[in-house]
Amino acid sequence: MIGRLQGVILEKQAPELLLDVNGVGYEIQAPISTFAMLGKTGTQAVLYTHLAIREDAHQLYGFSDKSQRTLFRTLIKVSGVGPKLALAILSGMDVHAFAVCVHxxxxxxxxxxxxVGKKTAERLIVEMRDRLIEWQAPAPLWAAADNAEKASQDNLLREAEGALVALGYKPQDAAKMLNKVSTGVDSAEEMIRLALRSTLGTQ
Incomplete structure (x- = not known):
């Protein structure tokens, strides 16, 4: 089992990245929350990994810390939740915020x-409640508020990035555009407007 990798980031295009470890390139899928913690291409990165083995493929999943990996491994044990949905959940909400929602x-x-639809949400609550107790206590209320705010900002960024990609921008270019203008902005529409204005050089 490959549990941890350290190397140089060769490529980054969410949800996949290519990590050079002593001359071997590992293709790794990771949640957006992990991408946000990584540096630029050419920089060093450390990822805690989970290797999923199927008949038709071996897929590595990478995470910025052990708590993310633990939640991922716990999520994929839930009926109807595969690696793709588990990554989406971790992309949209951090570990503490998810634990608070379940509890x-x-x-x-x-x-x-x-x-995540209503039935899936209800199933997550039922099946994750006891499993979360084993390794993750609910975050304090003040932390939950901070996490909720961060999750809301992340949702706005994803919405704005999706709109820019629909307009023809590459995902990595859209992310760079938004990183320059997203601070203090509370709507996806405003992020998009500022990003386009910055790119076009208009006032």
């Missing part, structure tokens, strides 16, 4: 995650 039975918050 508070917050179906509404969970259904805001990409790919």
């Amino acid at each position: 508070n039975e917050d179906v509404t918050a969970l259904t805001k995650l990409p790919g």
